[in-house]
Amino acid sequence: MMRLFGKYYTDLFLNKRLFIGLGLCVSLFVFSFFLSFLGDLPYFFLGALVLLVFIDLFLLYRHEKGVFLRRDVPERLSNGDDNEIKIYLENFYPFEVKVGIIDEIPFQFQKRDLWFSTTLASKTQKSITYALRPTKRGEYDFGQTRLYVQSPLRFISRRFNVGVRKLVPVYPSFLKLRQYELMAISNRLTDFGIKKMRRIGHSMEFDQVKNYVAGDDYRTVNWKATARKGDLMVNSYTDEKAQHVYCVIDKSRAMKMPFEGLSLLDYAINASLILSSVALVKEDKAGLITVAEKTGSIIQADRRPAQLNKIMEVLYKEKTRYLETDMEALYISIRATLKQRSLVVFFTNFESMSALERQLPHLKRISKFHLLLVVFFENTTLKTLSEEPAKDIEGIYIKTIAEKFAFEKKLMVKELAKHGILSLLTEPQNLTVNVVNQYLALKAQQRI
Structure with missing residues (x-):
């Protein structure tokens, strides 16, 4: 039981909206000491907040795999160029969710603020694309992708840890x-x-005899072929x-x-x-x-x-x-x-x-x-x-x-x-x- 609780607890995060609600509850309880007409209102407010949090928990955890995520990284990256990374999302929840994504990119990029936020309607897909520009050759270690999902109530977030460690080599451009x-x-x-x-002159490798076009070197005219065909013909050479x-x-x-x-x-x-x-x-x-x-x-x-x-x-x-x-x-x-x-x-x-x-x-x-x-x-x-x-x-x-x-x-x-x-x-x-x-x-x- 504790193991099951710990599994969900480590992936549970409290949102700003919940703290605002708790702050209002505390304020109502403080004011109720001085304003007697508030009566049991603080208790009703606290009860409603607790009920909404449990509903939020039920909505997010009733599906084991509520959101599918896949990160597509090339088999190798090109040094000094912008390499495209894609994140594919699909929502299996019966309601619209708000998602936040932290992608654990290699430390060589020195980016600590790589955060993507978007909304995803029920039963829909979406792709997020971004670019990484490596500046050193070698192996780059990509970690997991952290996905934070919120229901329409947005009191809590559920985290999904997707993917495994992947080493990607960076080759010359x-x-x-x-x-x-x-x-x-x-x-x-x-x-x-x-x-x-x-071209200065021409190489000695003969290619073909062709019809003369404007711009051809007149020194390459093939007079015998010209006489036979009746049209101006020139020799063509290759490098x-x-x-x-x-x-x-x-x-x-x-x-x-x-x-x-x-x-x-x-x-x-x-x-x-x-x-x-x-x-x-x-x-x-x-x-x-x-x-x-x-x-x-x-x-x-x-x-x-x-x-x-x-x-x-x-x-x-x-x-x-x-x-x-x-x-x-x-x-x-x-x-x-x-x-x-x-x-x-x-x-x-x-x-x-x-x-x-x-x-x-x-x-x-x-x-x-x-x-x-x-x-x-x-x-x-x-x-x-x-x-x-x-x-x-x-x-x-x-x-x-x-x-x-x-x-x-x-x-x-x-x-x-x-x-x-x-x-x-x-x-x-x-x-x-x-x-x-x-x-x-x-x-x-x-x-x-």
Whole structure:
């Protein structure tokens, strides 16, 4: 009996309306000492309140499963994106209920006020949708969903604890990956800000002979086919295929800097995944190398359907390290792994010219054998400080230092170009678009 009572007691909560009623009862009893005409009114009021509470208890507990709830969480979440979570509700009570929902989301989101309130008519269903944006890869622990139900009397609430603990992995940004894949297949990458590159000349891979349309290069006119058919015909060429594209990701402490909740490493991982996807759609071969104080994961370039999943599984586990990058180890790994000339996209970060100068000899050695593209990041905070007007002496000092660091970033681009190394200086939020643009530009220029 006590166990049964404890079961219901732990899920029983008193509402504000009950406390207001009890407060009125106390007030009536106090006033009845001074106002004799109140008589037995306080006792009738208290009796009515107790009766209503018992009726409320009967209404809520007469059905074992009065409300059905199901939380739909994806099998995996996409890092840095808004992931949709759905809560499905169905009311089996013969009356309208008011429900409040507390969803026990993972502690990584640091949300303590996730409360949903709604009403649900009898025998009806309703869905509640909200979004979660994770900023770290790894496993996220979802707890139970707490459902608080009130009858039309609303003196008490009954709690339903729904669901069990569920661990959901957070992978690199695969939601944007799907969007880019669809855009690349349909040649609508410009919808993401990716430029359509003008082709310089044409590749040597012949595709077909087709009718001339306005805008075709007159140098591709096929005069023999034109003479045979009587209409102007041109040769059509396709991009060079099966080129090797390697993303090399620096995992050292330089990539730990945060921006809008994500580290630079996470931005690099998301961009690498999407670049690999676009390269595979363009029928090139995609590979991956990670490096810190020693060489990490290596995935040989391939274009099989399972290649992208293999890259994603490796990137899911990568974390920043606290030591500097061993460029000698990276050079040895590249020489041992890359058997033909490839596009090597190196995601790293330099905060000073001295940091670049330490790595420059190794970058020059890599660029002798491969087309090297060094991608590093603008410090957006310093850029904002350098653009704001100074209000005092301290502001002038801060502005000058910020401009100095911003100018050094531009000097790094020129220093790399002086040694024949391609570079891309970009803001973190524009990294993916700029990297894919650069890849398409290099293909259009037939440099890979």
